[in-house]
Amino acid sequence: MNNPTGTAPLLRAEGLNMVFGGITAVRDLSFDIGGGEIVGLIGPNGAGKTTCFNMLTGFYRPTEGRVFFQGRDITGLKPYAIARMGVVRSFQKTNVMKNLNVFENVLTGHFLAARQSLLDTFLPRGHVARTERAVRDSAAEIIAAIGLAKRMDAPAALLSCGELRLLEVAVALAARPRLLMLDEPAAGLNSHEATEFGEVLKTLVGPHVQSLLLVEHNMSLVMGVSHRVIVMNFGEKLAEGLPSEILANRDVVEAYLGKAAE
Amino acid sequence: MRFERNSLSAILAVACLFPLLVSDQYILHLAIMVLFYAVLATSLNLIVGYVGEFSLGHTAFLGIGAYAAALLSLHLGLPIYLTIPLAGLIAAVFGYLIGLVTLKLEGPYFVIVTLAFAEVLRLIANNWIGFTNGPMGLAGVSQPAILSNATPLATKQVYYAIGLLVAAFALYLAYRFVHSNAGRAAVAVRESRYVAQSIGVSPFGAAMLAFILSAGLAGLAGGFYAHYISFVGPDVFQFAFMASMIIMVLMGGKGTLLGPLAGALIVTLLEEYLREVQLLRLTIFGLIVMAVVLFLPRGLLGSLARRRETYSGTTSTKPAGGAA
Numbered sequence: 355m356n357n358p359t360g361t362a363p364l365l366r367a368e369g370l371n372m373v374f375g376g377i378t379a380v381r382d383l384s385f386d387i388g389g390g391e392i393v394g395l396i397g398p399n400g401a402g403k404t405t406c407f408n409m410l411t412g413f414y415r416p417t418e419g420r421v422f423f424q425g426r427d428i429t430g431l432k433p434y435a436i437a438r439m440g441v442v443r444s445f446q447k448t449n450v451m452k453n454l455n456v457f458e459n460v461l462t463g464h465f466l467a468a469r470q471s472l473l474d475t476f477l478p479r480g481h482v483a484r485t486e487r488a489v490r491d492s493a494a495e496i497i498a499a500i501g502l503a504k505r506m507d508a509p510a511a512l513l514s515c516g517e518l519r520l521l522e523v524a525v526a527l528a529a530r531p532r533l534l535m536l537d538e539p540a541a542g543l544n545s546h547e548a549t550e551f552g553e554v555l556k557t558l559v560g561p562h563v564q565s566l567l568l569v570e571h572n573m574s575l576v577m578g579v580s581h582r583v584i585v586m587n588f589g590e591k592l593a594e595g596l597p598s599e600i601l602a603n604r605d606v607v608e609a610y611l612g613k614a615a616e
Numbered sequence: 617m618r619f620e621r622n623s624l625s626a627i628l629a630v631a632c633l634f635p636l637l638v639s640d641q642y643i644l645h646l647a648i649m650v651l652f653y654a655v656l657a658t659s660l661n662l663i664v665g666y667v668g669e670f671s672l673g674h675t676a677f678l679g680i681g682a683y684a685a686a687l688l689s690l691h692l693g694l695p696i697y698l699t700i701p702l703a704g705l706i707a708a709v710f711g712y713l714i715g716l717v718t719l720k721l722e723g724p725y726f727v728i729v730t731l732a733f734a735e736v737l738r739l740i741a742n743n744w745i746g747f748t749n750g751p752m753g754l755a756g757v758s759q760p761a762i763l764s765n766a767t768p769l770a771t772k773q774v775y776y777a778i779g780l781l782v783a784a785f786a787l788y789l790a791y792r793f794v795h796s797n798a799g800r801a802a803v804a805v806r807e808s809r810y811v812a813q814s815i816g817v818s819p820f821g822a823a824m825l826a827f828i829l830s831a832g833l834a835g836l837a838g839g840f841y842a843h844y845i846s847f848v849g850p851d852v853f854q855f856a857f858m859a860s861m862i863i864m865v866l867m868g869g870k871g872t873l874l875g876p877l878a879g880a881l882i883v884t885l886l887e888e889y890l891r892e893v894q895l896l897r898l899t900i901f902g903l904i905v906m907a908v909v910l911f912l913p914r915g916l917l918g919s920l921a922r923r924r925e926t927y928s929g930t931t932s933t934k935p936a937g938g939a940a
Binding site for chain 1: 792793796797800801803804809810811813815817818871878925926
């Protein structure tokens with residue numbers, strides 16, 4: 355936004371602070387996410403990653419600092435308003451619509467694409483049926499792209515852990531985000547599933563979403579997928595750089611493994 | 617979606633033929649009450665089954681509709697074809713106002729506050745003598761003009777036709793809502809408020825639309841009731857109506873359009889035929905309800921009528937597939 359060349363980042367966080375009572379969960383966090391990027395956000399448990407997610411998506415209002423999306427200030431907007439602008443997230447604790455099947459979940463995810471006037475809800479005209487068909491086709495395409503085609507008609511309650519994580523991503527994709535934010539999408543997956551999941555994620559950027567922000571503990575997944583990695587520790591940004599730089603960073607290793615005895 | 621549409625059409629056809637086959641006043645009276653309760657149960661189901669909140673104050677809208685129709689008819693002399701729609705509209709407006717307060721709440725808070733609204737309205741109806749005539753109620757709600765010289769049987773037949781019209785209209789609106797994008801949004805709110813918000817649904821907005829529609833339908837039912845019984849007293853706010861509605865929705869199967877209809881039929885008939893055992897009536901009733909909740913938690917039609925949407929089920933649909 356204050357970039358004269360016009361290549362404003364897709365999302366910019368400026369000096370985010372989040373204070374709960376006397377505890378500062380996130381302190382002075384700033385970063386950018388550019389178009390076409392996959393950014394990994396890592397850090398030990400309690401580092402403030404999910405708090406950061408909640409601030410970016412409007413579930414929390416930052417105590418201080420601002421969030422800009424495509425140059426517009428979105429700080430403090432309601433979560434659904436932020437989703438309508440194109441920032442869609444998944445949740446750390448698996449969160450799908452359990453009583454619906456896979457197709458219904460993803461169809462419901464098309465809420466924004468299928469919005470219609472009150473009159474069209476009760477007296478639908480031709481274009482409503484066309485939209486409806488389009489979103490149904492789109493739902494089927496997304497399910498196929500994410501690799502759940504075989505489970506299309508299965509109730510979400512019967513899916514395996516790995517399938518549920520995929521379904522979450524499919525529902526998020528259905529909202530047609532520009533920036534997709536995934537909170538520990540590979541939690542509960544074994545290493546083989548996680549690798550496959552990473553391959554799926556890579557295919558999303560470009561055709562489905564502009565950029566991806568990923569919170570993840572599975573290092574091989576994050577390092578294999580991300581173009582850039584941000585490390586948080588105790589609520590602050592500890593390091594930022596290419597995956598190879600992060601892996602070689604002494605501070606990061608210390609944060610994860612502790613200090614070596616001198 | 618198609619299953620529900622076909623079933624509803626079939627039920628409508630049977631309901632249209634019914635008065636041609638039956639000419640017993642008592643049976644027709646029961647059928648009229650079934651239609652009345654079908655509208656009420658459908659209305660409550662929109663909140664309980666689709667938005668996923670439990671309203672204990674739905675009699676508020678029934679009562680507002682009944683009083684609205686009675687007052688419009690007594691004071692302004694409006695005919696029945698105006699009073700019933702206006703009763704629905706007025707109840708819908710109250711739905712919006714009450715929704716502004718209650719839909720900010722969830723779970724038990726929502727239950728308590730909706731209950732409180734119904735109770736406040738009951739007290740107003742009881743005590744604002746100048747407007748509502750207090751406990752004496754409003755008697756002599758006008759009858760349709762064509763009934764001035766009609767036989768009791770013809771009166772029942774006409775009310776059956778009006779009731780059927782109201783029920784068909786209510787089910788049409790409910791069907792359209794449930795199978796629209798707005799209905800899916802309401803279900804998303806029921807399933808997970810977090811997911812709903814992250815796909816761009818405003819939980820408050822989605823619930824509000826369902827709440828207004830639900831209040832409007834209950835108001836229509838109330839308006840119909842006022843004319844049919846031709847008397848409206850504070851009793852319309854009583855909890856007994858609420859209990860019947862809840863039992864119908866839960867017994868039939870919440871979250872389906874057919875369930876509440878089945879519930880309305882069964883409960884109305886049970887209430888009537890259990891009169892023979894007098895004091896035991898409510899006890900037996902309670903036991904039946906407990907059995908349903910324990911053994912059929914999704915309701916009698918819960919699994920049958922809850923047909924899932926499938927992609928394959930829609931590809932063959934031509935663009936005109938949305939027509940009822």
